Every structure is written in structure tokens, then in C-alpha cells.
Amino acid sequence: MHPTRVIGLMSGTSVDGIDAALVEIVGTDLDLKVELLAGKTYPYPAALREKILAICGGAPISMAELAAIDDAIALVFAQAAQNIQVGYPPATLIGSHGQTVYHRPPGFSISENSVSGNILPSHQSPFPYPQSLGYSLQLGRGALISRLTGITTISNFRVADIAVGGHGAPLVPRVDAYLLSHPQEARCIQNVGGIGNVTYLPPRRDDWLNQILAWDTGPGNSLLDLAVQYFSNGAKSYDENGSWAASGSPCYPLVEKWLSQDYFRLPPPKSTGRELFGVTYLHQCLQDCQAYQLSPADVLATITELTAASIVNSYHAFLPRMPKCLLLCGGGSQNLYLKHRLELLLKSVKVLTTDEAGVSAEFKEAIAFAILAYWRQLGLPGNLPVATGADQEVVLGEVHPVTGDK
Numbered sequence: 001m002h003p004t005r006v007i008g009l010m011s012g013t014s015v016d017g018i019d020a021a022l023v024e025i026v027g028t029d030l031d032l033k034v035e036l037l038a039g040k041t042y043p044y045p046a047a048l049r050e051k052i053l054a055i056c057g058g059a060p061i062s063m064a065e066l067a068a069i070d071d072a073i074a075l076v077f078a079q080a081a082q083n084i085q086v087g088y089p090p091a092t093l094i095g096s097h098g099q100t101v102y103h104r105p106p107g108f109s110i111s112e113n114s115v116s117g118n119i120l121p122s123h124q125s126p127f128p129y130p131q132s133l134g135y136s137l138q139l140g141r142g143a144l145i146s147r148l149t150g151i152t153t154i155s156n157f158r159v160a161d162i163a164v165g166g167h168g169a170p171l172v173p174r175v176d177a178y179l180l181s182h183p184q185e186a187r188c189i190q191n192v193g194g195i196g197n198v199t200y201l202p203p204r205r206d207d208w209l210n211q212i213l214a215w216d217t218g219p220g221n222s223l224l225d226l227a228v229q230y231f232s233n234g235a236k237s238y239d240e241n242g243s244w245a246a247s248g249s250p251c252y253p254l255v256e257k258w259l260s261q262d263y264f265r266l267p268p269p270k271s272t273g274r275e276l277f278g279v280t281y282l283h284q285c286l287q288d289c290q291a292y293q294l295s296p297a298d299v300l301a302t303i304t305e306l307t308a309a310s311i312v313n314s315y316h317a318f319l320p321r322m323p324k325c326l327l328l329c330g331g332g333s334q335n336l337y338l339k340h341r342l343e344l345l346l347k348s349v350k351v352l353t354t355d356e357a358g359v360s361a362e363f364k365e366a367i368a369f370a371i372l373a374y375w376r377q378l379g380l381p382g383n384l385p386v387a388t389g390a391d392q393e394v395v396l397g398e399v400h401p402v403t404g405d406k
């Protein structure tokens, strides 16, 4: 069987840049195999990053600006796709996640969403209006990426799952299941990006697929990155290796207070984003810290502890049993202090990275969107209803074929 060469493109909630992965894929599920030929992160131009972070933080934006940013993002994504395949035979498919700028889990009605005036029709609608559907907006339109690269592009992966009642996130669990499950061992795959998310994989026997669990654990690096920027007056964007936090001490009463927040108690399926764990949340944390006269290093240690404890507590609360092993991925897997805290809190659970199980910890999400695009082309479902809360499996992604003239 000839492998299919696919490019996966992803920019996550850290908004640090575009992760691009050029992969070769064979098989479809238990026989799925993926080889990473090249992986690279292309930082966003500073002005574009600032604009995206402002929108994510709720800054008002005109429709004209939205259109311009949508295309600016598509352009840098297309450039990333062109660059990653230099020196290789061209890919035949791109899976582009785009940039999330807004995410609303299901369960809110339109009237709860800061829309002034009643915008719903006053007459009786012939349809039962799905008041509580989620909404998730990823910018960087696939049609433009396809046009610029000359490669069929799949984008907008989250909307089909949302339309059948799901959160549209996390979408990586089905990929985790086929790439990282183990025949005898229960594992957790923990991504620590801007937001953290876990996939629990029981040993691969009997009804294992139906026993997978997954959810967003809460903040990954989002609060930590914002705090580092604040304390360094913008000179640093993250706590490299966690060494700044490691020089302080966590304030446990504050960690306890923050952990009592509703999101952490909510049972899965659940998803979140910078709308909750963003600038406003950090300001509240900084205000709470004042009462304890914490140094910047102590604040960073306390926020890192929140990330670690929210992850571990959610396992105790929502998993049928603790896993044998935890495989970390995402940028936070390089934070040695966070890893150390997780090891201490998890006691007998082995903490490794997905690299040690053969899947790049840095590029796993980009690889996942290459696989989701490949499944889309084969007409195979990409979501895992137990992870997203959808009422059925669905094929994910909108196809933007190449139009002929480039």
C-alpha cells in the first residue's frame, strides 16, 4: 500500500505560531501508521499574534477586520505548508485546524451571550431551535490555503461535531486511540498547550474503544504565559523549562481556592478555552495573590501548581482507575518543573512524553490534523462521541479541492 503524504497545520490556544507536520500515513485504525518526515513551528508575525490575542481576549472587531485577519492567517498557514515540504515530493492533502478565536461549549442559549435585543424571530419557528448548541470559530480559511498551495485542503474540523450536539473538542482522542493505546497498559495522554486536555486509553482489549474518556483539564500554559509576560514586562513569553517557577514556592491555600471553581467540578465531556482561562482570570489570580504578598516566582509556582493539580485531581475524579503511565505532549511537556510536580502528585504513575512512545510530543496535534484530513478523504469519522459529547460519530472537516489554475 502506498502511503499518503499529508501536511497537518495547527495553531493552538498559546497562539505561539503554526505547527506544521509533513507525514506519510498508511492504514486507517488499528493498522494506522504515521511517519513524521518533517516538523517545524513557524512563529506568527508579531503584529498578527497581538491582534489574535486581543480578539481572543474579547476586543471588539469589525467585520472588515475579521475578513482581513482570516486571510492573513490563511496566508501564513499556506506559507508554513509550502516551507515544510521543501526537499520532499509534494503532499497531496492538507489538514488545517486554523486558529481558534472563540469557543463556546454547548449549554448556553443565545440570550446568555451578550447580544443586546431579542434577535430570534418572534413567530413560531417550524424547527425546534437548538438553543444549546456550542459554537467554535477557527480562522484561516481553507479555500484560500488550497488556492495558494495548489493542494486540496480540509479545514473547519469542529463544526460537524458541534452540529450533532458535541463540544467540537477535543478532537485528538480518536487519533490518540489508534496511535498511542497499549495492548496491556492503561495510559493517559496529557496535552499541555495553552489549554490542557487528556485522553484516557484503557488497555486495548474487548470493548476498549467504548471505555476511552477525554476532556479539557483546564489551563495548560495560558495563565503561566500571561503571568510571565506581565512580570517580565513583555521581555519573556513563557517560563523556559519552568525554571522561574521552580525558584519560588506554591501558595497552597490559593491553589485550593482556585480549584474550587465550577469548571474543575464539571464532569466530562467538557471543553474550555481562553474565554475562561485568559487575561481576566489571570487578573483575578494576581489580585488573590496580593493578600499573601507573593514574589513573582511564588506566583508562577502557584499557577504551575494549579495546572498540575487540576490535571491530577480530574483523573482522581473522573477516571475509573489511575493509569499505569502518563504520556505528556504539547509545549508544556518541556516544562521540567511542571513535569516534576506532576510526578510528585501522581506518585506511582510513570510520567513520560509521547516521544517515548514513538509520537512527537511537539507535533502531535499537527500530526492529528493530518490524520483527521486523511480520514475525511476516506469518509471515515473523526470524532469520538464520548470525548466531545456528540450524539453520533461524524465525518469531520470541509473539503476545499484545488480549482485547476494555480
Ligand SMILES: Nc1ncnc2c1ncn2[C@@H]1O[C@H](COP(=O)(O)OP(=O)(O)OP(=O)(O)O)[C@@H](O)[C@H]1O
Pocket: 011, 012, 013, 014, 015, 016, 191, 192, 193, 194, 195, 196, 220, 221, 225, 237, 238, 239, 240, 241, 242, 329, 330, 331, 332, 334, 335, 336, 365
Ligand atoms: N522549553 C519550554 N519550557 C517551558 N514551556 C515551554 C517550553 N517550550 C514551549 N513551552 C510552552 O508551550 C507553549 C506552546 O505549547 P503548544 O504549542 O503545545 O500550545 P498550543 O498548541 O498553542 O495550545 P493548545 O494545545 O491548547 O491548542 C508555550 O506557550 C510555552 O508556554
Ligand SMILES: CC(=O)N[C@H]1[C@@H]2OC[C@@H](O2)[C@@H](O)[C@@H]1O[C@H](C)C(=O)O
Pocket: 012, 013, 100, 103, 136, 168, 169, 170, 171, 172, 173, 191, 193, 194, 195, 196, 197, 216, 271, 272, 273, 365
Ligand atoms: C476549541 C479549541 O481550539 N480547543 C483546543 C484547545 O487546545 C487544547 C484543548 O483546548 C483541545 O480541546 C483543543 O485542541 C485539540 C487539538 C483537540 O481538539 O483535541
